[in-house]
Amino acid sequence: MSEEKINANKQKVDYWKILFKNEWSYVTGAVVIVVLATALVIVTGKSWGVTGILHLWGGKFLELIGVNADTWSIYNGALGKFNFWKSIPSITNVGIVLGALLSALLAASFKIKKIKSYKQVIAAILGGILMGVGARMAMGCNIGALFSGLSSFSLHGWVFFLFIFIGAMVESSMLKKWFM
């Protein structure tokens, strides 16, 4: 290759690298999330949430294995009316998983990771249960309660923010002490 050609190649902007390979800055990510979350409110009339819908998924799963959960007072017929494809949080949740997969594939960094130790399995299961129960008790997770709470100027978002911070501190010291 001639020297000019090499220089010309160096000048070329690698859009794939900028868009898909390199991580976006925190600011870029924040702006994209805000635009998409605002669009969701405009289109559907509801703010973004993730875990609120999971109790219906759980109920549907119970029905699938033969438990008649719909008569429970928490559901009270809600399971019969539940339609996955018309449930916006269900669709956005599927979108999160597919989007994460797509982003890993586009960055050529998709990898099935091996499980390193039994401790890791216990930590993951324990963490999942704590987060799930916590999100239901707090009536939302860091999306539904924190992100959507803060962006709608609700005080509960700030209360949630304070306590999720304390929770994360306790959790990371547990992780350091028992699982590392």
Place this chain on the structure above:
Amino acid sequence: MAEKTLDCLGEACPVPLVKAQKELEKMQKGDVLIVNIDHSCAMKNIPDWAREAGHNVEIDEVGEGEWDIVIEKC
């Protein structure tokens, strides 16, 4: 100058960062620590921390979704 490799494959945040911090503390000036990771968040928080602490950092992509972070203690 010593060189040490830390296997953090299969580990998620914040474990690789904490392990790297602990390991580097034990090392001498000029020593090199190589951290194997396959968790993309660690590709951000480990170099961020190490550069802030004033060390030399390089990231090598060794495979699909697998990186080596090379830290030279300064």
